[in-house]
Amino acid sequence: MKLTGRLAAAAALIPEGRSFADIGTDHGYIPVYMCHTGKTPRAVAADIGAGPLQAARTHIVGAGLQEKITCRLGNGLTCLTPGEVEGGVICGMGGRLMTEILRASPHVWRRFSFLVLQPMWYSGTVRRFLYEAGWHIEAETLVTEEHRLYEVMRAVPGRKAMLPFWLWDIGPVNWRQQDALLARRLTLVIARKKKILNGLLQSRKDQAERIRVLQKELAQLEARKCRLL
Ligand SMILES: C[S@@+](CC[C@H](N)C(=O)[O-])C[C@H]1O[C@@H](n2cnc3c(N)ncnc32)[C@H](O)[C@@H]1O
Missing domain, CATH: 4.10.860 (DNA Excision Repair, Uvrb; Chain A)
Structure with missing residues (x-):
């Protein structure tokens, strides 16, 4: 299977060889792609909705990956045990919801070694939250799909100087790399x-x-x- 545009950009930022939970997985495309290609040993596909989770389950079983991907029904990170996966992926949601999800379960994500986030809007809220929490952004991509511009970032633990406010909505790595879509x-x-x-x-x-x-x-x-x- 192949991912395109936004989801391909998010998958490219997931460190290879590390387990992760995809929160708000819906169709489960990211965990299926990562496990199918052998880039990830195992993953959790989680969603708050029974319908989306069923779509993910169908897709996972269709790909024969039920031994590698566990499905969980639940709100945000509450369906995870601290330490059970190495990282978190949250894509296709608003930045405010993302930060609410993180704020609600610090005992879970504080043990992650990475977060791959793709906020649909309010990306500045997400970046500010990460820096205030003592994390920083080490990789970022701007990508277009069907004429819409999307932002994807990978954050890791470790305090760096707070971002100047004008960079919250732009992204420090996007700026440093002088991304073509900047x-x-x-x-x-x-x-x-x-x-x-x-x-x-x-x-x-x-x-x-x-x-x-x-x-x-x-x-x-x-x-x-x-x-x-
Ligand atoms: C627009 S879809 C994005 C699907 C996929 N991550 C993507 O980027 O294509 C958002 C998904 O997040 C789920 N969702 C919304 N709030 C959630 C929450 N608090 N916890 C877990 N999943 C949630 C929805 O049920 C939906 O399946």
């Missing part, structure tokens, strides 16, 4: 922040502080974008 990501982030700023400027409440912070962020992002072009 200008597109910056354009998106700037457009989104401008929209929020316009909303604040029209608000009847006192938003002076938020407006000041957002204007400062926008100025930083515009300056970085100019350097890229």
